C-alpha cells in the first residue's frame with residue numbers, strides 16, 4: 155500500500171476498492187481501443203424503470219430541489235415501512251428508517267455509530283470489499299470466519315460462536331451475498347439468531363441489497379426473529395433491485411436509538427440525500443415489483459449460461475450461486491503457472507490482471523474479498539458478452555503453463 159506522509163493515518167491505512175480499481179483498469183484499456191468485456195462491476199445492466207424516471211422528471215418540474223430532511227422525506231420513509239411490512243413481514247415505524255446516499259453510506263454510518271477503537275466486528279469471508287475497510291476507518295478490528303466453496307460459503311452456528319469474544323460488538327454479512335451469491339435459508343438464519351440470543355451485546359448488520367435477486371425462495375431477513383430484532387440493523391437500497399446505482403439511494407431500518415444516531419451522524423456529514431432521487435424511490439416502492447421480476451428472470455437465465463460455461467473450463471471449480479449476480483469460482487489450480495512472458499501467477503490478483511491483459515475480460519481477484527483462491531465474475535452483462543467473455547477466459551487460461 156502506498157502512503158503519503160502528509161495524509162492522515164486513516165487514509166494511508168485504507169485500501170483502494172479492488173472492484174473499482176479493476177473497473178478503472180478495464181476502462182483505461184478500453185480507452186486505448188481494446189474490446190474489453192467487463193465482468194468486474196456490481197451493477198445491473200438494465201435501465202432504471204420508466205415509472206421511476208418519470209417520477210424524477212416530475213420532481214424536477216415541481217421544483218422539488220431543496221434540501222431534504224436528513225433521514226429522508228416522510229413519504230419515502232413510509233413507503234419503505236410499507237415495503238418492509240408487505241415484502242418482508244417486518245414491522246417498523248418511519249422513525250426507525252434513515253435514508254442515505256446508498257447502502258454503502260448506510261453501512262459506513264452504522265459502523266461509525268457503533269464501533270469504538272478496538273471493538274471487534276465479525277465478518278464471514280468472502281465478504282464485500284468495503285466491509286473490512288469501513289471497520290479500519292472506525293479503528294475497529296475485523297475478525298474473519300473463513301468459509302469455502304464446499305460449504306457454499308456459509309458459516310455454521312459453531313463457527314460463529316467460536317469467533318465471539320468479550321470485545322465482539324458487531325456481526326456483518328450479506329445474504330444474498332456479494333461476492334459468492336450464497337443465500338442463507340430461514341433455518342440457517344434462525345440457527346445463527348439462536349447464538350446471538352446468548353450474547354445480548356452484539357449487534358447484527360444485515361446487508362440485504364440483493365434481496366430480490368434470489369433464485370431459491372422468498373427473501374429471508376435475520377430481523378424476523380423477535381428475540382434479536384432490536385439489535386438487527388437491516389441495510390437495503392434501490393441500486394440493485396431497481397437498476398438505480400447512479401441515483402444513490404439506500405437506507406437502514408433499526409431500533410429508534412440507532413436510527414437517531416445515524417440521523418445525527420448524517421446531519422453532520424452528508425445531510426439528506428438527493429431530493430429528486432427520493433421522489434424516484436417513492437415511485438419504485440409504490441409501483442410494485444414488475445420490473446424487478448423481468449430483471450430476475452434474465453439473471454436466472456444468465457446464471458445457467460455462465461454455470462455451464464464455467465464447468466467447461468479445465469482447472470476451474472464452481473458452485474451454483476443461489477442469488478445476487480456473481481460467481482466466485484475457485485481458480486487456485488492456476489497458481490504457480492506461467493504466462494507467455496514467463497510471469498508466474500502468484501495469486502488471484504495476478505490472475506485477474508492476466509485475464510484482463512491477455513483475455514481482455516475484467517474480473518476481480520478473490521483476495522480483496524478475503525479469499526485468494528477465487529475470482530469474482532459478475533454476470534450482469536448481456537448473454538452474448540457472457541458467452542464471449544467465458545470463451546476468452548477459457549482460451550487465456552489454457553495458455554498458462
Ligand SMILES: Cc1ncc(COP(=O)(O)O)c(C=O)c1O
Nearest residue numbers: 196256257258282332391393404
Ligand atoms: C453487498 C453490497 N452492499 C452494498 C452495496 C452498495 O450499494 P449502494 O449502491 O446502495 O451503495 C453493494 C454494491 O455493490 C453491495 O454489493
